[in-house]
Amino acid sequence: MAKVLTPAHLFPSVTVPEGGDSRTAASVETGFQNLTNRTHWLRQILEGAEDLDVEDAARLVKRMVPLSWGFPGEQSDQTQWATTANGWLTKVNQTGGSSLIYFPVIAPHGAQVKRVEALVHNADTVSGVAISLQKYGDIDWDTPAVPTISTIGTDTSPTSSGLHLIALDVDEAIDRELATLRVAINGSAASSGDRIYAIRQWWGDPGPRN
Numbered sequence: 001m002a003k004v005l006t007p008a009h010l011f012p013s014v015t016v017p018e019g020g021d022s023r024t025a026a027s028v029e030t031g032f033q034n035l036t037n038r039t040h041w042l043r044q045i046l047e048g049a050e051d052l053d054v055e056d057a058a059r060l061v062k063r064m065v066p067l068s069w070g071f072p073g074e075q076s077d078q079t080q081w082a083t084t085a086n087g088w089l090t091k092v093n094q095t096g097g098s099s100l101i102y103f104p105v106i107a108p109h110g111a112q113v114k115r116v117e118a119l120v121h122n123a124d125t126v127s128g129v130a131i132s133l134q135k136y137g138d139i140d141w142d143t144p145a146v147p148t149i150s151t152i153g154t155d156t157s158p159t160s161s162g163l164h165l166i167a168l169d170v171d172e173a174i175d176r177e178l179a180t181l182r183v184a185i186n187g188s189a190a191s192s193g194d195r196i197y198a199i200r201q202w203w204g205d206p207g208p209r210n
Helices: 025-047 054-059
Strands: 061-064 081-083 089-091 100-104 112-122 130-137 148-156 162-173 180-186 195-204
Touching (some): 112 130, 148 162
Antiparallel strands (some): 061 195, 081 089, 089 195, 112 162, 130 148
């Protein structure tokens, strides 16, 4: 009986039967599943997530964020990320419970942030690398107080080690008068070996402003 393969956010190797293997549907299902996963993974990069149709995704502005703009979270995180060969950010020394590193959201005032994503390598097989969008504000400039930090959404890579695309679909307006947005990436539980290869932000162009 026919079945529908459900895609996963993975980019695995493709395995196929060899001569002498039994000729059953199960013998080729793994290969078809891996091809389905790879196609889905590529579609995410080219077109966006499932809830962004192709036409909407084509209208969004997509911008890479320089990895050199990353800044560590807590004081214990400051020695945990280092720039290694080819300019990748690599976790080298996780000593605490987190390994946070932040990246600013670069978009004009009034833009609507729709998606943030990161291409990462997960070194752990128990926990994944996480991405979240955080809002730093809202600041009342007339009555100064400590700014609040709220998490708008979070996504975590699969727990398998290797290359993963982690993506977060949001709908958050940029209001530079009151708050700023930042992308937070938290490494897996592995003490070292996680890598950040690229970060990209998607937002709707607010158009000309007077």
